[in-house]
Amino acid sequence: MSGHDSKYFSTTKKGEIPELKEELNSQYKDKRKDAVKKVIAAMTVGKDVSSLFTDVVNCMQTENLELKKLVYLYLINYAKSQPDLAILAVNTFVKDSQDPNPLIRALAVRTMGCIRVDKITEYLCDPLQRCLKDDDPYVRKTAAICVAKLYDINAELVEDRGFLDALKDLISDNNPMVVANAVASLAEIQEHSSRPIFEITSHTLSKLLTALNECTEWGQVFILDALSKYKAVDAREAENIVERVTPRLQHANCAVVLSAVKMILLQMELITSTDVVRNLCKKMAPPLVTLLSAEPEIQYVALRNINLIVQKRPTILAHEIKVFFCKYNDPIYVKMEKLEIMIKLASDRNIDQVLLEFKEYATEVDVDFVRKAVRAIGRCAIKLERAAERCISVLLELIKIKVNYVVQEAIIVIKDIFRRYPNTYESIIATLCESLDTLDEPEAKASMIWIIGEYAERIDNADELLESFLETFPEEPPQVQLQLLTATVKLFLKKPTEGPQQMIQVVLNNATVETDNPDLRDRAYIYWRLLSTDPEAAKDVVLAEKPVISDDSNQLDPSLLDELLANIATLSSVYHKPPDAFVTRVKTIQKTEEEEYHDGEGGYSESHAHAAATGASPPQTTSNAQSSAGRSQATPAPVPDLLDLMGMDNSSAIVSADPTTPAGPSLPVVLPAATGQGLQINAQLIRRDGQVFYSMLLENNSQVPLDGFMIQFNKNTFGLAAGGPLQVPPIQPGTSASTLLPMVLFQNVSPGPPSSLLQVAVKNNQQPVWYFNDKIPLSVLFSEDGRMERSSFLETWKSLPDSNEISKDFPTFVMTSVEATLDQLAASNMFFIAKRKHSNQDVLYLSAKIPRGIPFLIELTAAVGVPGLKCAIKTTGLEMAPLFFEAMESLLKS
């Protein structure tokens, strides 16, 4: 091969395609190869060379592997848009899959799996079957991944052809690369299936642990990740696992190290011996620190993970604080994370060193970093009582430098310090007041005003100081106005003299008459009434002792922390968000122009009928050319805002719309036609394949076509929100459309006691916005992994105090048979654990789990044929109990 490939990138002139066509059909091999290269070059820069399909495919039959690979690359890209022509390639594929050269066999299977055209998929099964049992490990490892590809295209085919069993056999393969790929493939299939497919038993456990030692580094990651789902039976087994995994901590690949750390942390939960735990902590520290010597990108990931680890096990890195000191040349994202960890590790022992660092950082150039450093000093003061004084003197030193943003940041944290240690450090107020006129940021201003109001009796000229702010009251941001209002009231209550009295009148007048901010007005009226009815009561209210604060900023809620720790080394641990907050399991298949064309012409009838069905049952036949197109469903992109929705590129977000009836019982009416000016909406939350959907049927009984449908959900207990835009075609009068809207969790969580209320707003281009209320049946949140082992069920039941038990009777329910009831509950991911007889009654034990790892342990007592069922549950999320019973009731009814 001569010359430079980059010459193929020369600009397309008119007539290039015919030219290429000619070259592709050249009788000279080299010329053909060059031509294919040119085609690929055009393809990679985004030019449409699909019209050369036949000519390129004609080059496929060649002994030259280099050329063959190029043609295959082309096929992967364009087969989808030329499904009828793609069939031309099938024969060569099948032939190649039996080639004596293992590379060609593997290449054929690998490529066929990437071509999502049913006609090709049909022919894939036989070669795949052979390749799974091939003599060559390279072919077998390629085939193992290919099963996952096929499952993605047609899950039923995989199960029918017994590929799952073949894949499970490969776990025992003598080649570790094959084992690793089989594990990866099975793990992916499990992820998309609600049935247990890949369960790690103690037998597979030992096999995988053995393979771990021989595997490539990437294979080790697959295996460690799969093993992290395994729950050890007891402390001894956990110790054994840890012992086998610990050597991985010495690996040069940081992905291996972090996956090993995750495994060890998970197993440590079960280990009871404090010696073993202490020893493990000691072993984990150096590798974790070593991650900070890697590239900054890796450091960032390591730091986000370490942040979680030190919250759970602060001892691990307690002596390593120095390694988190910021380097001069660290990128800002690394510096910020290091600061966060320094605060977490700061203790009475190392605080002097830490303060020296913070002080240095506070004089650096990057403003955000400097601010964070100043705040860090304040947070240490709040965290460490004995160091508070030293922290404050550092802050005062910084204030003296008179760098504007440093001063403002310092004042904000000093306010917090005052709240943490009331009546201790007020002597510094005078120093703070010196900087009064330089404050121009709302938060700093508000903090300073709060300080003046709170300590009005100790500041001689408090009234003067406040008065200087009052002049600009109307221009101040609301945050400052609110503080000014409160501070003036405090001043008046503490010093009820003439000056303050005048001031308060000005403020109240300003805050009630001259403002249109309702918060400010409400607060002003409350003060006004308090002051005018009972000044003593006002004193009790306004000057009441405040609760002491603690440093809980950036501290995670324990249950969330546990969930995140279970996800160490994954994205979840970097975002500090549970996986369900950003991953939606519904897969999207990119829409090619071809599909869009079909959609436009053929309407939604064919392709989308399959879309809705894919979740529950994949297309029955493989000969349907549209079935793979039909899988183009649902965007997982969580879109919180309707406005954003409108700006989004629709081609990237496709949601299934299913004009035929969605599976399951008919949907309840949520918006009657009478209320919706002829638009009737039936809707319900449902769960399919581990994903929550809002199943909707929209009926247009009005006189005009309705289009431009959009939906939004109000804050709710579970933060359910649309996982993509609502895709409903224009609905003609007298017709209807239905859709499955994928939902995401924990987007906009409403605080307060749990409630099943789901408030929905739907709008279209023709009508006003419709609001309606729906219910969140808790059962749609029951996750597929809610099954508990018998032993852990028992343990958990025992470990939860009786106060966590709550029960309810369902007097009208009649159990026809135990099996029927169990089946019914199992369909909603309530898993049967055990059964016992108690006189004539059956006592059933089941488990279920809702996101964030809240388990429900359920005891049902009933007798077959006799009305009445008693349901007792034990759970850590007791506040969810009413919702649980609500869901139970509707489940039993149906």
Add this chain to the structure above:
Amino acid sequence: MISQFFVLSQRGDNIVFRDYRRDVQKGSAEIFFRKVKFWKEDGKEEAPPVFNLDGVNYFHVKVVGLLFVATTRTNLAPSLALELLQRIARAIKDYLGVLSEESMRKNFVLVYELLDEVIDFGYVQTTSTEVLKSYVFNEPIVVDAARLPTLGPAALFMQGNKRMPGTAVTKSVVANDPGGRKREEIFVDIIEKISVTFSSSVSYSSISSACLCSFADTLDCYLLEAWSILKRLGVMLSNDDEQGYVLTSEIDGTIQMKSYLTGNPEIRLALNDDLHIGRGSVPSFGYSGSSGTGAVILDDCNFHESVHMDNFDIDRTLSLVPPDGEFPVMNYRITQEFKPPFTVNTLIEEAGSLKAEVILKIRAEFPSSITANTILIEMPLPTYTTRVNFDLDRGIVGQNADFKESQKKLEWNIKKIVGGSEHTLRAKLNFSQELHGNITKEAGPVSLTFTIPMYNPSRLQVKYLQIAKKGKTTNPYRWVRYVTQANSYVARI
């Protein structure tokens, strides 16, 4: 699993784009680039290496100015994605000899072929150049290396030290030399990146009495400060003590190997006999490393998967069959004290209300047989600095000093510093406003970057490099090279 992999140029052009799972929209490269470029409105802050945008997770690393990016929709391990991106860059570099936009464009077919073997359906298959060689058939088209920046720590050797054959680092592992015959050689590089932070040094004239009082108030609390107060009060014994003491120091070391040996013979590497791993492993920790004696104590280390450690615990030898391509045999980390190669002394003196003088003194603390290269000394100056006049040592060629007005920074470049020598820079600063308070708080710290070939402060050594002989081939060339580079080398003032 990974959905897409792509490489973007600095301008955001697609150099390579490979979609493995088709569940992320095609425009992702553009969306990504726009997001990264305008991460913060002012364009100053860098985007973190991992972020989520509309349900798509983006991972990226920067290698020689190129952006290597992966996307996914799943809860993938970011450590895997980021490590993979680095490894892909390394494998491509192994193949092409040079990693650059030009070399990748010229070899795009080869790069695609590599990518197909590295990732299948989003799952990493292998990143080992050695393994890839059996599946990848395109020959690389070599680009002219001389005018291109190279990748990786070994690029340090490009800086023109005659004893070291610099070309090796830009040689493809698969392409043949112009003569058609491959040269039998192996490179072992001991690369140490050092980070040192010196505490503030003395600056007599800037101490105001107010400052002293506030220190005295809190004297008992400030144990660490106490030391510097003593120094400030003039309790100084010798001139050598003028510079600050070492607050933190760290060595991040790598033993990097690149083998061009045919037939993959086994190799044995022997390290210092008195090498200890784990700070707790040494019974008496009394001796300090700065004196030049005593054991080498590693805090932690890790090894490439090809390394056999059967004898490591006994005689500190590593054996391995080196795969083709560049790879780290061993990474190590040391926080044991060592003698910093440079000491820095900074003096700031106020000279009237609108003027000040800075005196920077840098001393090379290594033997005179060794020479440091491309030393850059930087120091941020107060923001109201308007003009700086420099006074450089006479008679030394290859040095220059500059005031970067836009960044308000002083830059002092020195081409070479011979061990044992001392260099001084005097700078007169002019201010646009009167000084308020403490000038030392508004200037500094002083940071250094440098490269010192054939020197490593840890004293870790490759005592011998043994190549198991196969047949009667000529003795291969063996290059064992040491180099030290500044990572974060900072003197506070």
